[in-house]
Amino acid sequence: MFQWLTEPISYAFMQRSLLASLMVGILCAVIGCYVVLRGMAFMGDALAHAILPGVAIAYLLHGNLLLGGLIAAVIVALGIGFFSRQGELKEDTAIGILFAAALALGVALISTIRTYATDLTHILFGNILGVSPSDLWLTAGLGGAVMVTIILLYKEFLVISFDPVLAATLRLPAELLRNLLLVLLALTVVVSLKTVGVGLVTAMLVTPGATAYLLTRRLPAMMAVAAAIGAFSGLAGMYLSFYANIASGAAIVLTASGIFVLVFILAPRRGVLWQFIRRN
Amino acid sequence: MTIEDARLELENVTVAYNGRPALQEVTFQVPHGAQVAVVGANGAGKSTLFKALVGLLPVRGGRILIHGQPLGSHHDCVAYVPQREDVEWRFPVTVEDVVMMGRFRRQGWLKRPSLQDRAAVASSLAQMGIASLAKRSIGELSGGQQQRAFLARALAQEPHILLMDEPFTGVDIATQEATLDLLVQLKTQQVTIMISTHDLNLAARHFDLVLLLHRRVVAFGAPAEVLTAQALSEAFGGQVLVLENGAVVVDDCCNPEDEV
Secondary structure (H helix, E strand, O other): OHHHHHHHHHOHHHHHHHHHHHHHHHHHHHHHHHHHHOOOHHHHHHHHHHHHHHHHHHHHOOOOHHHHHHHHHHHHHHHHHHHHHOOOOOHHHHHHHHHHHHHHHHHHHHOOOOOHHHHHHHHHHOOHHHOOHHHHHHHHHHHHHHHHHHHHOHHHHHHHHHOHHHHHHOOOOHHHHHHHHHHHHHHHHHHOOOOOHHHHHHHHHHHHHHHHHHHOOOHHHHHHHHHHHHHHHHHHHHHHHHHHOOOHHHHHHHHHHHHHHHHHHHOOOOOHHHHHHHHO | OOOOOEEEEEEEEEEEEOOEEEEEEEEEEEEOOOEEEEEOOOOOOHHHHHHHHOOOOOEEEEEEEEOOEEOOOOOOOEEEEOOOOOOOOOOOOEHHHHHHHHHHHHHOOOOOOOHHHHHHHHHHHHHOOOHHHOOOEHHHOOHHHHHHHHHHHHHHOOOOEEEEEOOOOOOOHHHHHHHHHHHHHHHHOOOEEEEEEOOHHHHHHHOOEEEEEOOOEEEEEOHHHHOOHHHHHHHHHHHEEEOOOOOEEEOOOOOHHHOO
């Protein structure tokens, strides 16, 4: 058993991928609590796809891919806020338009590259085994900044999410805070790019948070439980990927989804089984 | 009443709701610590007035002064308890967490609750008789209990002005009693109160001042001066029936959905 656990760690690339999936698992899970509670899952998905043109442009210019993705995600995040703020469009309509447009632009740009298929696969589904030491530093730096912001602005994000009327009464800059939350979400999505890829990041944002929601009654506890589930899914998924020889992003997401299904059935009070027993 | 000790002044205030003017040229002054009942038919602009006072609706004309300063220069001296809380009921917060939110502006950015904040939350919960519910999820409470939780939050804010929109409509007797007790207690603490209500008897019996609204100020003053047959027919239109012995019947069949 011990050897089973230590063998992957003997490879430097596995050390880096384990560390990356651990950090991404925790980061996605914590900000994912707001994604779940504020109903921003579609937004998270849109941001993930919005990265594509940024990454493609960076690739064509031989620039930093993550930086390209980051710029694109922030532009789209603020763009969605801008289009829906006017009140002409509902937010999900604005998201749908920008998300599809960004995805199309990304595919168009990437299709001009010769190694089109491989590159697109890496972006869509991650390439965690290719995590470089500098990627790791970037993940730690950006992820740390996102976590610190969420902790420091806990009260403010709580009020704008729970009770916008109180936020207005207390004269909090709600619009600014809402945009800041979108930027934090964009940073998280970019950081997760190498680990789970554009296609699966929504699962890492939503699944641990939704699981923790079923198990807790207060937001700090929900965040802590979600972080634990995210961290466990990241690590367990990497081992699953190593031994079962399956794509790592998929393995991580499947682990988190498996935990969700178990909790959905077995959770005390809110689980399906519990409610079935109470009814009979 | 001099202008100096008026805590709340409105001068020619016009407020629009969904593009249409809902309040026009509203002018009145509420002295420090007064308790005001805001009375009017559905759509008379009672809720609009409160929303303008807390900055939820923009003021199109005129000005609102609190302690002689324009609206917005104070962050938390006005507390507002809406008719129906438009909150995320499924949010993972306890009653205690909700009440603590009233203290957030006092704590300031980036700060954690102090012992003083916790004491204020505990005493607000006790005052509204829901101390035993502190650890319950907000979504598990009954309607009346929820309203008391939001009143406790308004108290924890330690406001100078407290606005309550229809706190006596659609709640249980215990909550009505708790709200009336609260009025008596806040009187001693010199908190200025404005409550909107359909209930003319309640307005006449428990309040110093009555503001009769019908998209503008119909009358403002002591209940006996304001609640006259003439002023009421002006405010309520065809809904008022004046009987021969001087009694007034107001048919204000309530459809809260119409309320703006």
